[in-house]
Structures are given as structure tokens and as C-alpha cells.
Amino acid sequence: MKLCMIGTGYVGLVSGVCFAELGNEVICVDKDQNKINNLKKSIIPIYEPGLNELVKKNSKAGRLKFSTNIDESVQKSNIIFICVGTPTKKNKYEADLSQVYDVAKKISKNIKSFKIIINKSTVPVMTGDKVEKILSKKVKKKLFSVVSNPEFLREGEAIRDFIYPDRIVIGTSNKKSNKILKNLYSPLISKGAKYINTSRRAAELIKYASNAFLATKITFINELANFCEKLDINVEDVSIGMGTDKRIGGRFLRAGPAYGGSCFPKDTRALIDTANKSLTSLSVIKSVINSNNKRSDLLLYRIRKILKNRIKNKKITFLGVTFKANTDDMRESSSLKMIPYLSKKGAKVRYYDPTGKKQEFDRLKNVQFKNNIKEACISSDLIIIHTEWNEFKLIDLKRIVSKKNFIVYDLRNIYSPEKMKKQKIKYFGIGR
Ligand code: UDX
Numbered sequence: 001m002k003l004c005m006i007g008t009g010y011v012g013l014v015s016g017v018c019f020a021e022l023g024n025e026v027i028c029v030d031k032d033q034n035k036i037n038n039l040k041k042s043i044i045p046i047y048e049p050g051l052n053e054l055v056k057k058n059s060k061a062g063r064l065k066f067s068t069n070i071d072e073s074v075q076k077s078n079i080i081f082i083c084v085g086t087p088t089k090k091n092k093y094e095a096d097l098s099q100v101y102d103v104a105k106k107i108s109k110n111i112k113s114f115k116i117i118i119n120k121s122t123v124p125v126m127t128g129d130k131v132e133k134i135l136s137k138k139v140k141k142k143l144f145s146v147v148s149n150p151e152f153l154r155e156g157e158a159i160r161d162f163i164y165p166d167r168i169v170i171g172t173s174n175k176k177s178n179k180i181l182k183n184l185y186s187p188l189i190s191k192g193a194k195y196i197n198t199s200r201r202a203a204e205l206i207k208y209a210s211n212a213f214l215a216t217k218i219t220f221i222n223e224l225a226n227f228c229e230k231l232d233i234n235v236e237d238v239s240i241g242m243g244t245d246k247r248i249g250g251r252f253l254r255a256g257p258a259y260g261g262s263c264f265p266k267d268t269r270a271l272i273d274t275a276n277k278s279l280t281s282l283s284v285i286k287s288v289i290n291s292n293n294k295r296s297d298l299l300l301y302r303i304r305k306i307l308k309n310r311i312k313n314k315k316i317t318f319l320g321v322t323f324k325a326n327t328d329d330m331r332e333s334s335s336l337k338m339i340p341y342l343s344k345k346g347a348k349v350r351y352y353d354p355t356g357k358k359q360e361f362d363r364l365k366n367v368q369f370k371n372n373i374k375e376a377c378i379s380s381d382l383i384i385i386h387t388e389w390n391e392f393k394l395i396d397l398k399r400i401v402s403k404k405n406f407i408v409y410d411l412r413n414i415y416s417p418e419k420m421k422k423q424k425i426k427y428f429g430i431g432r
């Protein structure tokens with residue numbers, strides 16, 4: 001099939017590359033000329049394990065092309081995926097859909113034969129209705145069908161998540177589109193993915209509801225972790241004990257810092273905004289957002305307590321600063337609140353991240369990027385494990401810090417408290 005992905009961010013690029021890997025002819029379009037020039041040379045704008053190899057392989061095979069020409073790319077394709085960004089509007093909860101609507105207008109000028117227009121960007125319920133309205137202004141109804149097909153891939157696991165999804169959600173009541181899309185996804189369905197055909201609005205809500213539910217699960221265990229700390233209970237025991245009940249499930253029950261990333265914070269806010277517009281109160285999700293917003297302050301309070309309120313001139317090391325491991329993404333990472341606060345309080349902050357220096361901290365006083373774990377940790381007073389990269393899991397801290405009485409604050413519970421005790425390292429984790 002001939003596919004066109006509009007927007008080469010996470011969703012568009014990964015989906016486009018994976019569809020090419022499944023044997024389709026794919027054109028990935030972006031208005032950013034520099035990005036497209038780089039992609040033509042197989043230079044990838046994001047950090048995603050395995051993506052580079054697949055771009056090279058499929059470009060070489062001639063199945064994957066990159067272009068800035070949206071008109072020509074739409075004309076050449078049968079299925080067009082809208083994969084542009086839907087960020088939160090400044091100082092609001094509402095999603096900014098201007099890019100989706102701009103793209104819809106451009107598509108509408110280029111339809112001469114039947115095309116399926118798929119919304120893969122995460123959008124509020126009824127965005128599909130609006131896209132359909134935009135297209136109807138220029139194109140006869142029988143020449144197009146607007147479908148919602150949300151993407152559930154995680155950064156760092158995106159290729160695996162695309163090839164082996166739990167489910168494929170197709171929101172359409174158009175039988176022809178449903179048949180074509182079931183065929184497009186047949187290689188994944190045959191590997192066990194569940195194919196779910198719903199109304200377009202339901203598909204849009206499934207995406208928001210899934211992200212909001214996962215954010216709720218994390219926030220639930222984070223709050224329980226606070227309680228466990230008071231009662232000397234290990235929250236990990238509670239997660240396992242709860243999670244083995246199949247009705248609950250053990251995943252996304254790891255307590256840690258505030259959740260972050262490009263999806264959970266943005267999508268929970270947008271869901272509240274959409275519900276408000278329909279005069280519905282989603283109070284559970286509202287309190288999840290509030291609790292998560294307060295979480296970094298709570299962990300900073302704990303850091304103050306650990307350092308007995310003496311932060312000034314303390315050498316504090318952050319291992320990992322991205323919102324999670326296997327990504328270079330800093331969006332809504334809790335480190336963006338924690339590091340500026342500690343710098344303001346006079347700490348000497350050093351950080352190491354496997355994905356390199358972050359411009360977000362460039363202008364902060366006494367905050368330095370170090371090229372390796374050893375340089376970041378040497379003679380530190382407090383080491384904060386902020387992100388759970390594998391390379392942090394077996395560090396011989398005693399040897400590399402080369403200082404007595406340093407403290408470890410493990411926000412991801414990657415170390416065993418017993419082992420730390422044996423090594424005589426002062427250790428704090430989350431909820432234990
Ligand atoms: C998420 C969804 O998982 C994905 O389906 C959707 O398409 C996009 O948003 P992503 O943002 O890549 O994916 O990251 P994810 O792995 O879900 O983690 C999100 C945040 O939750 C991170 O800050 C992570 O550290 C945190 N998290 C996750 C926890 O704190 N505990 C957990 O048990 C799981």
C-alpha cells in the first residue's frame with residue numbers, strides 16, 4: 001500500500017519506518033527542510049533504539065522516502081496519516097490543534113481519488129468530526145474517509161511496541177476503510193494483536209483514557225509510597241502483592257519521581273479540558289494531575305531532610321535527567337524542577353546522562369554536565385538516581401565516589417537497600 005505520514009516526530013517517523021519494514025511504500029513528510037535533509041542521509045532527529053538501522057535498511061530498499069512536498073506526497077498515496085504535534089496551549093489545559101487543521105486543509109486540496117485520512121496524533125474527542133468538516137469543504141464525501149487510529153507506542157520501546165502491539169484501534173463506521181486498514185495491519189494481527197473497530201469518537205477517547213489510567217496507576221502507587229515511608233513498609237512488596245491480581249496488573253505500578261514525558265502530562269490536561277467543555281467533571285484525573293504536580297516538591301522536601309537542611313555548597317550528582325530511560329527526551333522531566341531548585345539553593349550540581357548534555361540546564365548557576373559516571377560522582381555528597389538507565393544498575397559507588405559518608409537517594413529503587421547497608425552506604429529509596 002502507498003502511505004504518507006505527515007509529521008516526522010516520534011509517532012510519524014516510527015510508524016512510517018515500521019510500515020515500510022512491513023513492505024509498504026511510505027513517504028514521510030515534514031515542513032522542516034533540515035530534518036528531511038538529515039533523514040534522507042539517515043540522520044535521525046530522535047534517540048530511539050533500533051530506529052537508525054531500520055531507516056537505513058528501508059531507505060536503501062526504496063520503500064521509505066522523505067519529502068517536504070505535502071501536495072505531491074498526498075497525491076501519490078492511498079492512506080494519509082496525520083501525525084503532527086498537539087501540544088498544550090500556553091498556560092492552558094487545552095490541546096493546540098492548529099497543526100492538525102492546517103494539515104487537513106492541505107490534504108483537502110489534493111484528493112482526486114478515494115483516500116483514507118487517519119488521525120494518529122493524540123487529539124480530543126470530536127477532532128475527527130472537525131477534520132471531516134474541513135475536508136468536506138473541498139472534497140466530495142465519497143472520495144475520503146476520516147478515521148481515528150491512535151498510537152500507543154512508548155519512547156525507547158517504540159519499534160517493539162509498533163510491531164507487537166497489544167491492540168490496534170480503528171475508529172470508523174466506514175466499511176471500506178475498515179477492510180483496507182485491517183489488511184494493512186494484518187501482519188501484526190497475525191502475531192496476536194487484537195483488532196478493535198469502534199466509532200471514531202470512541203477511538204479518540206480510548207487513547208486519552210488509556211494514558212490517563214496509566215498516569216492514575218503511577219500516581220496511586222506514588223502516594224502509597226509516601227505512606228509506606230512513614231510505616232516502614234516496602235512499597236515494592238505492595239506493588240507485587242497488588243499487581244499479581246490479574247484485575248489490577250503489575251505494570252505501571254513502580255513508584256518513583258513525578259511521571260513526565262510528552263504524553264501523560266499533556267493528555268491528562270487535554271482530557272480535563274475536553275470534559276469541562278461537555279460539563280463533565282473527571283475528578284479522579286484532576287486529582288492525579290494535582291498530585292503529580294506536587295510530587296517534585298515533595299521529593300525536594302525529602303532531599304532537604306536527607307541533607308539536614310544544609311544544601312548550600314553540597315555536591316549533588318544527578319544520574320540521568322531525562323523523564324525515563326532509553327530516551328533523550330526532557331519534556332516534563334522531574335529533573336527540570338529539581339535541578340533549578342537545588343542550584344538556586346546554592347548546591348553544586350553535576351549531572352551525567354547517557355544521551356548527553358542538556359541545554360535546559362546551560363544557564364543555571366553551578367550546574368555542570370559530566371561526560372561519564374565517574375566524573376559526575378567523584379567526591380559527591382549526595383547521588384540522586386533520577387532515571388533508571390541500565391548502566392547505573394551495577395555501579396561500584398564506593399570505589400568511584402572515593403569519599404566517606406556520601407548518601408544515595410535512589411528515586412527508581414534500582415539498588416537493594418540490604419546491599420547498600422552491607423557496603424555501609426547511607427541509602428534512601430522511594431517508599432521503603
Ligand atoms: C506513554 C504511554 O505508555 C504510551 O502508550 C503513549 O503512546 C505515550 O505515552 P511514554 O511517554 O513513552 O509512553 O513513557 P512511559 O513508559 O509510559 O512512561 C511515562 C512516565 O511514567 C515516565 O516518567 C516514567 O518514568 C513513569 N512511570 C512509568 C513510572 O513512574 N512508573 C511506572 O511504573 C511506569
